[in-house]
Amino acid sequence: MPVAILMGQLSELAGLSLGEGQPFWIPQASVEAQNFCWAGESVTFEAQATSRQGPLNQFACRAVASDRTVGQMQLTLQRPTGDR
Numbered sequence: 001m002p003v004a005i006l007m008g009q010l011s012e013l014a015g016l017s018l019g020e021g022q023p024f025w026i027p028q029a030s031v032e033a034q035n036f037c038w039a040g041e042s043v044t045f046e047a048q049a050t051s052r053q054g055p056l057n058q059f060a061c062r063a064v065a066s067d068r069t070v071g072q073m074q075l076t077l078q079r080p081t082g083d084r
Helices: 003-018
Strands: 025-033 044-053 056-065 068-078
Touching: 003 025, 003 044, 003 056, 003 068
Parallel strands: none
Antiparallel strands: 025 068, 044 056, 056 068
């Protein structure tokens, strides 16, 4: 699975906790692709809120395929100013 797809899916999933359809910024992200995910293989995306500091929301995210982690991301999301 391309890293861009991994990051996009995990950030969208985390962003849902800020409000469905609401815009958000990604001021910081750290991603690690650890394994291959093959065409046709099912993948589960997980995003867990870990902390909030003012407008910054931190998440621990991962993608799992066939009981193995294929990617992880530490993610910080922020709603645009005025949308709190």
